[in-house]
Amino acid sequence: MTTPQPHPKRFSMIREFHLADWFTLGNAVCGVGALFSAMTYLGTREVLHIYFAAALVLAALIFDVLDGRIARWRQKSSAMGRELDSLADVISFGVAPAIIAYGCGMQGLYDRVVLAYFVACGVSRLARYNVTAESLSGDDGKVKYFEGTPIPTSIVLVGLLALAAYMGALGENLWFGKVLIGGFTLHPLVLLFAASGSLMISRIRIPKF
Template sequence: MTRQRHFSMIRDFQLADWFTLGNAVCGTSAIFAAMRYLQEGGGGGGIRDLMLGMALIPLAFVFDALDGRVARWRKVASTLGRELDSLADVISFGVAPAVLGYACGLQGGWDWVVLSYFVACGVSRLARYNVTAETLADGGDKVKYFEGTPIPSSVAIVLLLAVAAWQGALGDAIWFGQWQLGPWQLHPLVLVYALSGSLMISKTLRIPKP
């Protein structure tokens, strides 16, 4: 009988998997930064936390790009690595951008609905990709195109929020103001999340994969 080693799962991780975990850590840290900003009430120290959180999402994108390159370089692509990548992407490019948007002032009832829709689209996009990756590869080793925009495209939203934060357009001063629609408020800026999520789940939009 083979004796199982302690931490055997971690011992089996490939180099690319550690880059993927770096992606997840960046996304999780961005969420904590947004929570700290809200806890501190948006003061001077708080805005630094918020900007740090936003800066971590592009860093997560770098880790996300490197894990695939490292896996191809070492020729160790695996199902575990693909699943790890999807789970990390949900955190860094799905949940974290939504939380950062909420921290910036997208806190109306309709905003919650749209932000939740955005995250659901990201989860659905990644699930569909994992299921259809083999088919899209057309018998080869590499997927030739994306159906819908890849979830890391949400980095663009975070960069937009970073510009708004740099200009002080947060909370009540957020770009485009707010609308009262029935019992809840809607901040028009949140519609960029609705657009991004809808593009993710499009089956007609095909983007060549580099």
Template sequence: MSHHTPSPPPPPPRHLSMIRGFHLADFVTLGNAACGTAGVFLAMLYMGSGELADFLWAAAMAPLAFAFDWLDGRVARWRQQLSALGRELDSLADVISFGVAPAALAFAAGLRGGWDVVVLIYFVCCGVSRLARYNVTAESLSAGAAKVPYFEGTPIPTSVVLTAVLAAIAWQQGGLTAPLPGGAWSLAGWTLHPLVLMFALSGTLMISKTLRIPKI
């Protein structure tokens, strides 16, 4: 009767194995997430310091994140490394840079009334929902092609326009002091700044199913 030598146990998984599996485009995507996080921190810094420069730096993180967001897709196609992981990573980074960061910037800018906060939360939730829908439908919409032919609803990076508007107001006024453009309304005991309605419009356009925008 022969005796089989037991096979040695498999080697333990290497540390940081997930990072080793990242493609170059994935690291570019992390640059997007880093810019969004920096934007949130700078918005908080502005609330403490009141320095216009802190606010403008916070706003500047949006176009920088947009550049990383544009670049990661180009890098992925150049290296032919499109992946489901990359798509998920891209969406998670976009939530921070083009959802949470613009909302934090708006809050820092003075849109802090009760209704303002409701609108900003709605805006972020619309962005999250839009990205989730895109990830679920991207495969069927692409029909086997390398990328989808169109967006359903406006892409979340369009919120960079909102941060540009806030930055322009801050720059023109030399700071963000009350009253903000459009003033403030009192509704049912809560404050609403009409300026925040651009976030309501942006969020609503993101989740539209009838609005189709060709992807260039």
């Protein structure tokens, strides 16, 4: 007579949440709010919405920093928390900066290709970190360095766009103007996003503090 196998314990998402995970969700919510603000700017052309979008990305960064500190303080982390963190970062520091840039005037065909490349690099960077974190960790289980620049460094680009908005350098007045290549538009400013994305997927080592 075979012994009946116990039923696997049902996964409860709410019970599995740690305090740090709620801060991670705060990161994601701020990122979505930044997207809404950027899209509202496209409809209203009220520059205040660009400021709102930039402020929400900054708030997302604060939540991102706090969730890691809280996890270390409480010594509680989980695989789900790591996945949540990556997904939230894609929204707040990948998609949101790209959409803010689009709203600010980088809307040519080449601009869109570069912004899509930037987001793809961010996604790839986070995926690489998730699969290599264990091999990069030291004896204490902590990751000693990043490979490639962390995706939250895109806050620098968002700050630059907020400054451009403050100076009235949006749309046709975007810094460095525009270039026509094969009949399609490229705004040279978008190349900063290409550089940022390339640094994310590079193999340069950055110490993690």
